Amino acid sequence: MFSFFRWLHIIGGFTALLVFWIPIVTKKGGKIHNFVGWLYVCAMAIVSISAFYMGGYRVLWDEHANAERVSFSWFLIFIAILSGASGWYGIRVLRFKKRQTPHRNMMDLFVSGLLLVSGVAIGIYGVMIQSPLITYFPLLGIFLGAIQLHYWLRNPVKRMHWLFEHFGGMIACCISTVTAFTVFGAPRLLNISSTNLLLWIMPSLILVPMLVGFNIYYGKKHIKKSLRS
Template identity: 55%
Template sequence: MQLTFDILRGVHIFGGFLALAVFWIPIVTKKGGRAHNRAGRMYVVAMGGVSATAFLMGAYRLTWDAGPDADAIPFAWFLMFVSILSAATAWYGIRVLRHKRRTAPHRKPLDLLFPALLFASGVGISAYGWAIHFPLLQYFPILGLFLGGTQLLYWLTVPAKKSHWAVEHIVGMLSCCISTITAFLVFGAPRLLGVDSVNLLVWFLPTIVFVPLIIGFANVYKRKFDDRRLKI
């Protein structure tokens, strides 16, 4: 089992660094352009691998070997939650593009499963965090509650504005960026810096930085597309 875990960790690290290397390209390049699309696809593929390996490594820590660290179990739950957050937001960011012309509620099971799982895991992990008094697990999963709830609402309602798909694509992909950088700060940065822990504020820094960025980009595309109400 240890060999399997080491392989998963190697794939996870490679995918994580690839995602960190390219995530900024779609943000700064022309939206819909060649560089934007290519880097975006590369980022989604990398995050797919990162999410899958993170979930499996977290499950391994919970069921086979938690290790000597007293916080290994809480961090394993956090790793699994981040894997769900990353997968759900990346999937959502891609799928809203595939269905940008929809004029009715969208009820495809897989598109509803991811946000439902994200919402449920947010509830469960946050409750667990409060039970063990672990601040990272108390507050960070609230992001999953919000995103999972808003994704479900988006799919199950009729789009009211022309900008709906562009705004939701931005929300999905930049939310995935939050999970990418947060996971690096929680797991990667302490090891690279040779420290035992990082200030809690640093862990929440990606959320603090990216939420205004999401709002800013969303407002730009609302102004660009919503010169009139979408006619259904």
């Protein structure tokens, strides 16, 4: 079963890595954007489920796992939650884009809450094993989980709020996709250290400015539409 899930993880991960940029650069709401977007979501669902299984297996049942493998597995579980929760959020905000009241769906609140709590837990674990990377990277999960809960539990305040939240959720999912590859895949392919801090922060350094630029661009675009109307 472990080998089966590992191959699923590899196939899903490479699929997501190959196509994640296409919905970003194509027309929003267009056929290509929607089709490839769903392909990416399905690939990331496979990645998240397989990563959660493999991480859980190493932690709970692998008697031969050493301390390094255990810490890697806990981080793999966190990456699975981060990518899964971000992708889930990015899709669900579209499902409820017409809402005008606080959102009380327990599944959505649970997923965002799980992201927040897991970020705190893995961060504490990182402090306990004195790993700066495992200590500080989960801050991203805490930040995103808090933002998601804040969005769900309040009345929408922005016009086209769902568009900005959708893009934010999917970019966060993309960050976890690229981060997982640069930390776990690239070191094996390029024979470099996976503890290199630049590997961990590079996806965020590239994709977060893209998210900010998107918000600025579409914010101005909708302001102009409002003035015209």
